[in-house]
Amino acid sequence: MNGSISCCPGVTKFLLVVLRLAIGWHFLYEGLHKLESQGTPQAWSAEGYLRGATGPFADFFHKLADDKAPIDFDQHALLQRWRDYVERFGQHFQLDDTQRKAAQDELDALRRKAEDEFFHEPQFRGILEQWEQDRQKQQAKQFLSSAEAARLPANEKVLSERVAELTQRLKKQLEALLSDEQQSRGPISPAKRIDRINLAVMWGLVAIGGCLMLGLFSRLACLGAAGMLALFYLSMPPLPGLPGAVEGNAHYLYVSKNLIEMIAALALATTGSGRWAGLDALVRACITRPLFGAGRKKAA
Template sequence: MVNDFTSRYSWLTQLFLVLLRFAIGWHLLYEGLYKLNTYSTNDPWSATAYLQNSEGPLSESFRGLVDANDPGSIFEQQAIARHWRKLLPGPDQNEQGGEDQEVSAEDRLQLARVGLQEELLSQVNRHWQNYSQNFKRSYQLEVEQQESVLGELRHAKQELRKKLIDGPDNAVQQAFDHYVRDSTLPAGSSLTRREVQNMTDNLAVVRDLVMQSTVTYHEQLAGLLSPVQLERQNPAVVSATGAVNWVVMAGLIGCGVCLILGLFGRLAALGAATMLLLFYVAMPPLPGLTASTVGGAHYLYVNNNLIEAMAALVLASTPSSRWVGLDAVVMPVLSFLWRGMRRQEKTTVAEQE
């Protein structure tokens, strides 16, 4: 059987296909192990940024996988620029009203700041609302405790609004103004490295305020629990993003190991191609999208993920794991066992007749 497979390909073709399988397998395995190793550090890997910044036809589906309980997910800069830019009055709107209705740059900035503040508050409130719902379900709160949770939620919303908009802390408002000014520049505007860093620092000021308010809100909710409830293990369901993280790492490691060992090679190659194609459609290098320029590279329609996925599909169409790999032993054994089971079934049917 192996000779039938090998007779279709020259020895040089077989060699390069096996090397290609090793290369793709090692790439996937190392990527998966690297991500897994970050969970022993203070900065574990998460697919949140990739999902939140997803673009293209299926972007809404990928963004829907982001954990709804983490307010930090709304601070991905690409997502903010994409989601908030639609709130700003464009230059065409200013021109339609004539010179008498022309909006000055400062007025436009003020209008943008107010709109973005309200949008930020709305998104944070939505995250807090989801957390409060999970909190009530997890600890099986009494009716009075549930009412207290709603009261703490209203109080947290009021405090955040006071600090972000109505409070005397000008540092946060100034940082937000600077971030609005930088993030609403016309398309094609270039920023220096210092300006990009300042933009990141300004956003961090607002993010720190939101995260600090979130921690305070969580502590207030924990203070509502009885001693018995505090001792109870929180049965919170694993978040969608957490599940995606582990599926991605398991898929990378599993496909990588199988490709290197040549174990279920065609199935592993098909699985690798599926994962790589999902990575591709999450951020396709289409015209006008950020995925078309990554680092110093420039792509249009085709990028590394698509090329590697096509290479994996080539491997899925060839028996390279039967040439060099465990499938050379495993597949004949499985085939022998399968034929034995079929013969046993036929014998049983014949005896019954």
């Protein structure tokens, strides 16, 4: 024994590189999948996830989704949000009269669809009424049973996701009205905080995953991955009695897959896996050493 932590350092390095690639692929694919969904009616949004947050930090995550406005699935309030978006869309892309009329027709079609498939649809109507009752009890600081406490964020998540699907449908239909010249104006700047959060999460996943896959700025990427995973964990911690303790057929208590992956990312941040197999070796050879002399052996 020579005091080495590993008797097979080569194998250890190989497995750490594989672990880095696995976490990187997980992040990269998640980010790309969410980005690709933005042009579809099932566009991903963090809103439902944030609204469904539980645990000690639930209020913090709820405020991120609320955008300083109360949660409201009222039919008139939702229609007003869509009208406001159509107005902003028309101003940004300078729609002509024909396009504005077509945009109004799309808004009317969405209103009818929302009435048939959301507000008056038996399943969603029941969820909405149940959510309103539980929400009123919560706001009145009345006692909520454990079933009601778990049901409230779950119903809120379902409703938020359905509203997001309808909203994405409107956006896609409006974008189809644009000419090539109008499309060159670029997308509308996000008006809501949740839109900016969505962009940050999606591109953050892609950037972190890409850096881990390439072995570029690996330690920073590992810390970024650990930070995101910590937020995911804290939004729904698997604590006793909370919905986050059950995910599908899996049951957690204190330790979840997000926590395990976070610890793995932190462990990787203490290693030089990017130099062993990645672009960090090139950065070290071409930039770090010439500029700062890092890694040079001191003369005897």
